[in-house]
Amino acid sequence: MKIYFLCKRYYTNKDLINDRFGRLYHLPKQLSEHGHSVVVNAFDYRNRTDLFVADNGVSFQTIPLRPANLICEILRIYSLVRNINPDVIIASGDIYIGLIGLLLARRLRIKFVYDVYDYYPAFRINRLPGLKAVFNYVVRKSSLVTCASQSLQRWVKSGVNQRTLLIENGVDRNVFSVGDRVEARLKLNFPLNKEVIGYFGSINSARGPLLIEACRLLRKTKPNLHLIFAGRVDGVDFSENWIKYYGELPQSSVPNLIHACDVVVVPYASDQFNSMSGACKIAEYLACGKPVVATRVSDHAEVFKDAPTSLCEPIADDMARAISSQLEHPEIVAYPVVLDWQSIGQKLNQELAKLAP
Numbered sequence: 001m002k003i004y005f006l007c008k009r010y011y012t013n014k015d016l017i018n019d020r021f022g023r024l025y026h027l028p029k030q031l032s033e034h035g036h037s038v039v040v041n042a043f044d045y046r047n048r049t050d051l052f053v054a055d056n057g058v059s060f061q062t063i064p065l066r067p068a069n070l071i072c073e074i075l076r077i078y079s080l081v082r083n084i085n086p087d088v089i090i091a092s093g094d095i096y097i098g099l100i101g102l103l104l105a106r107r108l109r110i111k112f113v114y115d116v117y118d119y120y121p122a123f124r125i126n127r128l129p130g131l132k133a134v135f136n137y138v139v140r141k142s143s144l145v146t147c148a149s150q151s152l153q154r155w156v157k158s159g160v161n162q163r164t165l166l167i168e169n170g171v172d173r174n175v176f177s178v179g180d181r182v183e184a185r186l187k188l189n190f191p192l193n194k195e196v197i198g199y200f201g202s203i204n205s206a207r208g209p210l211l212i213e214a215c216r217l218l219r220k221t222k223p224n225l226h227l228i229f230a231g232r233v234d235g236v237d238f239s240e241n242w243i244k245y246y247g248e249l250p251q252s253s254v255p256n257l258i259h260a261c262d263v264v265v266v267p268y269a270s271d272q273f274n275s276m277s278g279a280c281k282i283a284e285y286l287a288c289g290k291p292v293v294a295t296r297v298s299d300h301a302e303v304f305k306d307a308p309t310s311l312c313e314p315i316a317d318d319m320a321r322a323i324s325s326q327l328e329h330p331e332i333v334a335y336p337v338v339l340d341w342q343s344i345g346q347k348l349n350q351e352l353a354k355l356a357p
Contacts, residue, residue, distance in 0.1 A: 001356055002037045003028075004086035006077070006101045007115075008093045009042040009062050012280060013202065013232045016042050017053055017060060019251050022280060023117060023148070023169060024092055030345020031352070032057035039084055041077060043097065074100060081108065088113060088355055095120050095131050098138040105143075111355040114138055116156065117148040117169070122273035136160060143355055146348065148278030150299045155276060165351050170341040171283035175251060178289040179259035188260055190244075195225045195327055198261035200254050201281050204234040206274055210295070211267035212236075212243065214319035222324075230257055258288045263326045266294035270314045274298060283339040291330040293322045307331035 007016070007024045014021035028038045033056070044051075044062040051062040063073055081089070081104050089108075091101025092115035105112035116139065121132040139145055139160050146167040147153035153164050185192055199211055208229070215227045219242065229238065230246040230253075238245040246257065258264055264285045268274040274297050282303060285292050292307075294300040295314040304310040309331050312322035337343060 001088065001352065002084060002086040003031055003039070003352075004081055004084055004089045004104075005038060005040040006089065006091045006093075006097055006104075007040065007042050008097065009044040010046065011093070013248065014251060016040075017051060017062065020055070020172075021251050023115070023167070026170060026172070026341040027090075027092075027115070027167070027345065027348060028058045028060075029056045030341055031349060034345065034349040036349075036352075039080075039086075041080065043093075078104060078107070086110060088352060090115060092117065093120075094123060094125055095135045095138065098142075099134055102138050102141055111143040112141070113144045113146060113352070113355070114142040115146045115167070116152060117278065119152060119155070119273055119276040122271075144351060149276060150302065152276040152278065165348070167344055167348055168339060169278050169280040169283060170339045170344045171280075171287045172251075173287060173340060176255050176258075176284045176287040178287075179255060181259055181262075184256045184259035187256055190228075190260060193224065195222055196228060196261045197225065197263050197265060197323060198228045198257060199265045199267055200230045200249075200257055200284075201279070202234075203229055203231050203236050205236070206269040206271050207267060208233075208236045210269055210314060210316055210319060211265050212240075213316035214267075214323060215242075217316060217320040218323060222327075228257060228261070230254065254284065255288060258285060258290055261290060263323055263330075264288075264290045264292055265319075265323070266292065266300065267319065268295045268297050268314065270295070270297050283335075286333055286335045286339070289332060289335070291326040291332050293319065293326055295319070304333055307333045 005028050009016050011022055011024045016024050028040050032038045038058045040060045042062050043065045048064050053060045088111045089101050089105040090113040091098045098114050102112050121135050145156050145161050145164045148169055153166050156164050219225050227243045230249050232248050266279055277298050292310050296311050309325045312318040
């Protein structure tokens with residue numbers, strides 16, 4: 001089968017080309033390994049020149065995109081797609097990417113798959129009037145909608161489109177695996193006698209302050225407790241001397257930070273975006289074999305059903321309770337092999353076979 005994959009180059013602040021991160025890289029790679037011919041076009045908002053890379057049997061080509069050249073680039077994409085003559089188009093990303101993919105598929109009279117890895121209307125770029133209706137339209141008209149979380153899948157099925165498939169955010173086991181805590185701290189030059197809590201991902205008003213407040217409460221009885229962060233920051237203060245921020249790091253540097261922690265956290269507040277998210281970091285934490293604390297949003301209650309002390313309400317005092325429990329009596333969820341990209345790719349391949357002409 002010939003598959004055309006349309007997405008964006010930068011996803012969760014990682015570069016599809018250089019970081020080889022996440023579903024936008026691994027789904028095309030897995031489909032290629034199942035014998036399909038896969039071409040990926042990735043919109044690039046940051047660079048002005050095309051980049052072409054052949055990697056693991058997949059052809060990746062970036063498409064620089066600015067408002068002034070939008071129409072020209074869409075016409076260029078249409079020409080590229082006609083030459084490829086795919087059997088299926090998969091689009092993943094912002095609402096306009098889904099709309100372009102759907103229109104291309106209709107023009108070519110082929111099947112269209114919309115990969116919905118987050119609730120896109122909650123993205124800042126997608127909040128213009130009318131875009132939510134466009135999103136619902138694209139979801140409704142898709143031949144198949146792949147969803148990154150069960151909560152997102154339930155929303156799609158609820159009166160929008162019954163043709164869905166759960167495609168969770170997996171993990172690259174060549175990068176994330178169980179490591180040694182002492183060795184990790186020595187690499188970081190971090191004291192061995194501290195209790196260390198960590199969070200690594202996007203840091204903003206809905207993902208970070210709750211954890212800081214919980215750790216402030218804990219430090220009243222655990223003065224040796226420290227908090228470490230890494231990731232892109234938007235409006236969160238790290239000025240207290242027991243908080244260390246490591247900046248935005250390449251994917252290869254994150255496992256060492258996870259290994260250095262006693263407990264890692266998914267500190268998501270309860271809002272519309274978080275309530276339907278499928279956090280990439282959950283698979284990373286589990287692959288590293290660490291005790292986790294996660295707020296009771298999205299699918300977290302299902303993920304941690306065998307370690308109930310991992311769960312907390314999205315309020316600071318309950319998060320402090322859960323972190324304290326995990327420090328004193330750790331409960332670790334066994335890594336589920338269904339989060340390997342190979343397993344995820346197999347599931348997607350089987351479903352795409354049903355769409356084949």
